[in-house]
Amino acid sequence: MITAPEQMMTSRLILRKPVRGDAGDIFSSYAQDPEVTRFLMQRSDGSLREVEQFLDRTLANWETASAYAWAMLLRANGALIGMIEARVDAYMVNISYVIGRAHWNNGFATEAVRALCAWTDAQPEVFRVWAVCAVDNPASARVLEKAGMTREGILRRWAVFPNIDGTPRDCYSYSLVRNSSTRSVHQAVL
Numbered sequence: 001m002i003t004a005p006e007q008m009m010t011s012r013l014i015l016r017k018p019v020r021g022d023a024g025d026i027f028s029s030y031a032q033d034p035e036v037t038r039f040l041m042q043r044s045d046g047s048l049r050e051v052e053q054f055l056d057r058t059l060a061n062w063e064t065a066s067a068y069a070w071a072m073l074l075r076a077n078g079a080l081i082g083m084i085e086a087r088v089d090a091y092m093v094n095i096s097y098v099i100g101r102a103h104w105n106n107g108f109a110t111e112a113v114r115a116l117c118a119w120t121d122a123q124p125e126v127f128r129v130w131a132v133c134a135v136d137n138p139a140s141a142r143v144l145e146k147a148g149m150t151r152e153g154i155l156r157r158w159a160v161f162p163n164i165d166g167t168p169r170d171c172y173s174y175s176l177v178r179n180s181s182t183r184s185v186h187q188a189v190l
């Protein structure tokens, strides 16, 4: 079983285990914004109730060690600006993230992904860290590239983004893998 820290720090961010009381901040930061939820893989009706249900699932996942999500807070003022999640599947960790639109293009998602990769790198059981993004989501692809991941190819008709439509879309697959000839999945990036 892979365990995760409840809090991680980066130069500008605090990543911490969410609490149910974060629902209002998540709602106002991004969950009610269709431009942000467009490329999420869970359906969003933009309601506070839905955010609460999401947090209930997220906290249950922490208990079963099946997925770990962290709220992203600015160290400067404590504002909640997004969320990042690591889903654990044996030796693989799949990551996903979201940032409120007011904070896009400041490098925050990249900073959080790097922190997650540093954590997974310290877990000897993890051999593959990976993420997918829709081919028409260039900002997300760029985050994964800046974090040092390698684009493996296109997974055709891979994922449904229910806030766009019900049709599976082509996605890029990105990964960092633990190489037998190097100590680290991540050493080139930090």
Ligand SMILES: CC(C)(COP(=O)(O)OP(=O)(O)OC[C@H]1O[C@@H](n2cnc3c(N)ncnc32)[C@H](O)[C@@H]1OP(=O)(O)O)[C@@H](O)C(=O)NCCC(=O)NCCS
Pocket: 035, 036, 037, 039, 040, 096, 097, 098, 099, 100, 103, 104, 105, 106, 107, 108, 109, 110, 111, 132, 133, 134, 137, 138, 139, 140, 142, 143
């Ligand atoms: C994807 C997302 C998390 C990026 O967060 P962010 O904090 O803005 O990311 P960063 O600032 O670290 O990096 C964004 C990069 O994408 C680039 N970018 C943004 N929009 C772009 C576009 N339309 N085309 C090409 N590049 C774009 C930025 O210029 C930046 O690259 P740069 O540093 O080389 O200039 C954010 O846009 C988001 O939450 N989107 C909605 C949810 C989502 O798509 N989540 C990912 C699901 S796979």
